[in-house]
Amino acid sequence: MNTFTAEHTPASIVKTFPQASDLFKKHTIDFCCGGDKPLKESFKDQNLPEEEILTELNTAYKEWKKEDHDIIDWDAVPLSKLVDHITNTHHAYLEQELPALGEFVTKIFRVHGARHPHLKELHRLYNEFKVEMEEHTIKEDNEVFPLIKEYEKNPSDELLQKIRVANGDLEDEHDATGDLIKQMRSITNGFEIPVDACGSYRMTYARLAELEENTFQHIHLENNILFKRL
Template sequence: MEIVFDPTVKTREIIMKCPRAGTLFKQYKIDYCCSGSRPIGEILQERNLNPTQILYELNTLYEKNYDEQRRMTKWEGQKYKDLIQYIIDAHHSYLYMILPNLQKTITNIFNKHGKTHTELSNAHYLFSILKIELEQHIIMEEELIFPKIISYEKSPTVNTLIDITEFIEDLEREHKHISQILKDLRDITDDFHIPEDACDTYRLTFVKLDELETDLFQHLHLENNILFPRLMKEMEKMR
């Protein structure tokens, strides 16, 4: 088997070459969105995970899905407007749909099961913060940041690029906070563990929270590891 990934490879490079690695990273609770610039070996050592085993799993996954990986890693060379439209269609639209529904069901299960499952109080609180932050975040992207990027692509100017890159640090900071809330939600709910006395709404809510986390990891990856670095590289070239 060809060794594509070794301990020195950054997590964002792994996920860009092998998008299916996102499932494996989620299993081992490895952040590839906001820690994408860190080498995988460093993260595995920090988390006290077995590097030999996990790197073998990553390389095996890449080899087994080689043809599919090539189709899935298309965004690096695409136009900004196409990547942005994909983010809006695939991820922002999903958030507009799922966040209000989850807020309703989390409130329902908190009201019904909160006395016997006290962790639901914190889960309800954290999700409420997450919902507000995500809604504000995607509005800012769609109404301010993304139009600036598309405008820059049509007519590149240094001033427009400077304006864009000044926002990137703020967006990445928000992404880190969003990732932390997701981590806290998972910790509080014991990895979205569904108790034996859970009703159907309880079960569905935790399944949907897990799905939301997966979608957000993919969403933030496209911005943190592809869109933003491309813009920052262009900024470096102009200096």
């Protein structure tokens, strides 16, 4: 009997089985911004093979369960610990990676843009994503996360309502940045490296794929765990 069915949401599955995010990414199933709708909707909307994917998912989960895993139950840890994890893991990564990767995105556009016209659009999308994420993380670090930590110490209905309003804006921003990185994946054919790619080209695509993974995990932690708890 399958553990996961088409009635489960991608977000709930990833909370139980984190490696499911790899499978969902492979099949372009959203587990972060749109992760709270049942799998059956993704199967229908994207015309995906339901039985095949569910079999793959449940087989991988059974194999994964045979191993020892140190999984953190983010629904149970203090809110301040979850906020610190997001800041120290995802925000710190973006602070270092966004400027550095941006230089490579610009470089391959300058060198290869004439032969690979999609690099012009990639350059535009990346820089829009970079600005959005920088402004987003600053807002979280300076405004929203301190409110959450204060609420944990001194809970009140007034403070909770203020946080919920702020979180609504953040979720809208998540949708926007999630769409941008999905567009980057689409125009690069899943970050598929061209046969004539140089070392910089290959490294840029590899780092974009890593950025995508980090971003989806980041949004998942906020939308489907942190904000839901509030």
